Amino acid sequence: MEERRTAINWYPGHMAKAKRMLEEDLKLIDVIVEIVDARAPLACRNPDFESLFKNKIRVMLLNKSDLASPAANKEWAAYFKAHGVSAMEYVSINSSARKNAVALIERAGEPVLKKYRDKGVSKTLRAMVAGIPNVGKSTFINKLAGVTRAQVGDKPGVTRGKQWVKISPYLELMDTPGLLWAKLDDQERARHLAYIGSIRDDIMNVEEVAGSLLIDLDGLCPEALNARYPKLAAVEERQSIEAMLEGVCRSRGFILSGGVYDTERASRIVLDEFRAGKIAKVTFEHPEDTNGKA
Numbered sequence: 318m319e320e321r322r323t324a325i326n327w328y329p330g331h332m333a334k335a336k337r338m339l340e341e342d343l344k345l346i347d348v349i350v351e352i353v354d355a356r357a358p359l360a361c362r363n364p365d366f367e368s369l370f371k372n373k374i375r376v377m378l379l380n381k382s383d384l385a386s387p388a389a390n391k392e393w394a395a396y397f398k399a400h401g402v403s404a405m406e407y408v409s410i411n412s413s414a415r416k417n418a419v420a421l422i423e424r425a426g427e428p429v430l431k432k433y434r435d436k437g438v439s440k441t442l443r444a445m446v447a448g449i450p451n452v453g454k455s456t457f458i459n460k461l462a463g464v465t466r467a468q469v470g471d472k473p474g475v476t477r478g479k480q481w482v483k484i485s486p487y488l489e490l491m492d493t494p495g496l497l498w499a500k501l502d503d504q505e506r507a508r509h510l511a512y513i514g515s516i517r518d519d520i521m522n523v524e525e526v527a528g529s530l531l532i533d534l535d536g537l538c539p540e541a542l543n544a545r546y547p548k549l550a551a552v553e554e555r556q557s558i559e560a561m562l563e564g565v566c567r568s569r570g571f572i573l574s575g576g577v578y579d580t581e582r583a584s585r586i587v588l589d590e591f592r593a594g595k596i597a598k599v600t601f602e603h604p605e606d607t608n609g610k611a
């Protein structure tokens with residue numbers, strides 16, 4: 318399938334600068350809160366974080382778990398815990414679990430706090446909220462703060478600078494810009510990042526991304542896909558991006574004069590509906606894809 322193999326060119330110019338900025342701030346930081354999208358937890362892991370955050374206490378939130386497969390959420394939380402990473406499934410847009418998130422961060426930071434307590438000093442725990450673009454870092458911070466302090470948006474690259482937000486007298490969080498890395502070798506994971514909106518849509522071929530998404534969803538949740546787009550291609554054509562997009566056009570009446578399919582419009586609709594959780598709760602990656610590495 319040649320048409321699915323075009324490399325996604327995503328090299329983001331401002332991110333090297335943002336990474337240097339985070340590096341400088343690290344000495345102030347007690348705990349790293351890494352936020353990943355629960356639908357693609359492997360693709361979301363920035364390889365630069367290993368060296369950037371080495372020697373730091375880290376916790377992980379499997380965010381947007383409301384959009385992912387409930388069974389896979391459980392698998393992932395158990396997988397990371399088994400590999401020594403404190404991980405929790407999470408939904409940043411809700412406030413209900415905020416106490417659990419605060420407890421996770423405070424528990425992780427306890428060794429640091431204890432060191433200060435032993436010297437008779439009461440210290441505010443400082444955590445850096447880090448992750449790739451659009452995973453919900455700023456939303457997470459706003460919900461914990463109870464007020465909108467950090468800017469959020471349904472596209473990548475909304476946060477451009479760092480920002481401290483006080484959660485309580487004992488806890489401060491730093492919002493950071495989403496960071497990608499220079500070279501993404503794995504095209505399957507790159508597609509997953511495109512599906513979840515962590516790579517800017519204007520640097521991608523939108524039809525290729527939406528068509529690949531339809532093919533992947535057809536493998537994961539064909540019933541939900543058929544229910545949403547009832548005039549999809551015949552089963553034997555479902556490996557073709559063009560046939561899948563044309564099926565969406567038929568389902569929605571996106572047919573231009575002369576019978577031409579408006580596949581670009583179909584692509585944008587599919588991406589919007591998927592990202593809004595209107596098609597199905599799906600997870601693209603599973604612990605068995607990790608080769609045993611956390």
Ligand SMILES: Nc1nc2c(ncn2[C@@H]2O[C@H](COP(=O)(O)OP(=O)(O)OP(=O)(O)O)[C@@H](O)[C@H]2O)c(=O)[nH]1
Pocket residue numbers: 380381382383384407408409410411448449450451452453454455456457468469470471472473474475476477493494495496594
């Ligand atoms: N369904 C759902 N949507 C979420 C959740 N968390 C965040 N969002 C949405 O995801 C989008 C991105 O949220 P942001 O908080 O701006 O993401 P960010 O990680 O700060 O993004 P950058 O600043 O661009 O790196 C927004 O439209 C949020 O409403 C969640 O748990 N569930």
Ligand SMILES: [Mg+2]
Pocket residue numbers: 454455456468469475476492493494495
């Ligand atoms: Mg942000």
